[in-house]
Amino acid sequence: MLSLGIEGTAEKTGVGIVDNNGNILASVGEALIPQAGGIHPREAAEHHAKTIPKLIKKALNEAKIDIHDIDLVSFSKGPGLGPALRSVATAARTLALGLKVPIVGVNHCIAHIEIGRLTTSAEDPVSLYVSGGNTQIISFEEGRYRVLGETLDIAVGNLLDQFCREVGLGHPGGPIVEKLAKKSSKYIQLPYTVKGMDLSFSGLLTATIRKYEKGASLEDLCYSLQETAFSMLTEVTERALEHTKKDEVLLCGGVAVNKRLQEMLSIMCDEHGAEFYVPPAKYCGDNGAMIAWLGQLMYKYHGGDDIENTTVIQRYRTDEVDVPWMKSLGSRLKPP
């Protein structure tokens, strides 16, 4: 059974094809490069409208299959930008109705976790999901993924993107910050804001920009920005690990490709006797394969959606969805 997944919650369009055994036959994508002011919802909507048909063809070619071989259509129902989501939902409905196959709208955040579990050995991890639009610390408990902590304002990827935009560097900001950070080891004091397992990045952004305007070097600021933001993320993930008594950490989302963040989390996991996992780079950021795969899981356990119930959910909460395929491995305390 083949699932075609369409991703389009933000500026990146993705199409993936995955079978019901979790074999990824195709995953193709194309990102909109935003203008100076960031991602405009209607621009993203237009980008998806123009790009989805092209990517569907590309994915089918990559998978070496015909469109009529598709048995299931899945799409990112939310969370995300309203106009962007609507383009994707319309395309998915047309495809499912035209092919006369079931349709499933899936939760974008859960898709990141499930593609992470599919492409690593993680089974029941504490997941740190870090992207341009979301920052969440997630753990499976009693039938659902629970959000133990999250950003109280902007996502960590957005922190990096906005900083680079403000100082005249490119987009996305993450790789630029990572590259410049390697050229420094001089820490400049910046605001560190953790409240329990929640975090705040907006003060950190403002302070970093202010220091730039006062003449601090970009290399030192990128190093300091990473060290501060990533220490915050590592601290809350450590707390979640202790709180849940799980022994795995999964890092996912676009920011997960960052080697320094991977290093910090890996060290923290070693200290706790926990396993650390991160998906291959192509499955970290937004992609169609994760939507296709979660579609397979949702269809197997919940069945398809009625067309009338495929309306998008801009603020789709991670903990709204029953995930019956997940089984907690329990609180396994290590022997002394």
Place this chain on the structure above:
Amino acid sequence: MGLESIISDIEISLNLEKDAEIVYKSIKPEVLTAPSQRSKLNIKRDKKKILFKIIAEDSHAYRASLNSILRWVIISLDILKLMKRGDI
């Protein structure tokens, strides 16, 4: 401004009735749920015609609603085209 309202009825005719049904069903959930503070939308289908009504308070609201509707129609038609050609 001197403008009180813009009301428009848009009739989009497709070549095939079954295509019109698919496009109509694909777009209807968006038309009925799209957030619109200064405009109202409605959608109907009559054989191979899809009928939209936009009631807007100003030209910006009208244009935004119309652009959304056209975007949805076009993407739906583009997806239908993929399935017909059999060129993949």
Place this chain on the structure above:
Amino acid sequence: MGLESIISDIEISLNLEKDAEIVYKSIKPEVLTAPSQRSKLNIKRDKKKILFKIIAEDSHAYRASLNSILRWVIISLDILKLMKRGDI
């Protein structure tokens, strides 16, 4: 493409009938002479309403015609606004 035509009737209501008459007379020459290979335009007035009809072969032609009409209406209304405020 699967699209045969787009036909729309647009009713723009102004606050004042005399404004509608001015806008109608200002726009009518453009509407009747606008080059349009893939669309036809018509304009009428009924009291304070200006009524447009667009018949287009495709979405691009439709959007182009609509954008022209809205642009003309808006500029005409902006000029009227100048005269009402007495700030020139």
